[in-house]
Amino acid sequence: MRQLPFGLGLVEGFYGRQWRDEDRIACLRFIAGTGYRYYLYAPKGDAVLRRRWSERWDTAGERGMRAIAECCAEAGLDWGFGLSPLGLVEDPSPLNLRRLRDKVRYLESFGARMQCVLFDDMPRNVHALAAAQLDIFAEVMSVSEAGHALVCPSYYSTDPVLERVFGAMPADYWEELGAGLPRETGIFWTGDRVCAESHDAAGLGEIAARFARKPVLWDNYPVNDGARGSNFLRIDAFRGRGSELAELTQAHFVNPMNQCWLSRIALQSLALLYQQGPAYDADAAFAYCLRAQCEEALAAQLAADLDALQREGLSALSGARLAQMRARYAEFHSPLAEEIRDWLHGGYAFDPACLTD
Structure with missing residues (x-):
């Protein structure tokens, strides 16, 4: 397993209405041509990756996964799945752990090069949360042959909304995860808010110290999947970010809108931001x-x-x-x-x- 080299990534990680298969494939070709390196298939609406995580796709679903694999191979994108094993932290029985190992083998049979375990947005009632999640990650890696691994913590931001919804974060949660995960493993972070308006060196440096590594940025712009966000079309260029993020993060992933084609406007602007550096102008972009x-x-x-x-x-x-x-x-x-x-x-x-x- 190797650490991700810095690059731009697309994480299809939103709730609600999903992209059509043909639109997704067209978007993957587009981002590859724009300079992106990574893609994660992790829509919350795909129950086979979340609520029914131990199951397999039907024939049509598997055909869609093979199309993604073929497209990414042709376009030169490193890609993988975001597996959200809902309920596994609370019930890590031998049977469920066997199902987890089987699911990892199944996912990687499609040719995925990245293995990503997502613990975000899950109800939980576990005291030793970090230890339980580290055990699950170890089970995943015991059978994974992927070149890269990533984890999304349950508390992926300092935004108070997470503790209001999911309860208080256990003491030293981030430090325990950082100490227990292999140094090559990327840890996702959305910033000081779930949907952060900007990212700065101070905030990223603080979480890097607690993770014992630079974070992998999960940028929730232009995503618009929530009760409030679905009221807007976030078509503007990226603002509040600078190309210095390449030095402060392991990689920069973007969560797009439910509107696949409209997302291209913002996605292309982020590529311009890194290409142009200090000369980047959001209005011109x-x-x-x-x-x-x-x-x-x-x-x-x-x-x-x-x-x-x-x-x-x-x-x-x-x-x-x-x-x-x-x-x-x-x-x-x-x-x-x-x-x-x-x-x-x-x-x-x-x-x-x-x-x-």
């Missing part, structure tokens, strides 16, 4: 990425509607204004315009049931 992803008229319309889509949100659009926007985007014929129309008609409304699927 936004304009450039719009032109790259859209026909001229649609790019101009999105630029004009940025505030409405990104900051005001769907719930703030009055009846007349909403009708006008629906009519306006009906004039365009592209996958991006299709996603906007669908969003304007409520097609991406948040469903609380997605949190328990």
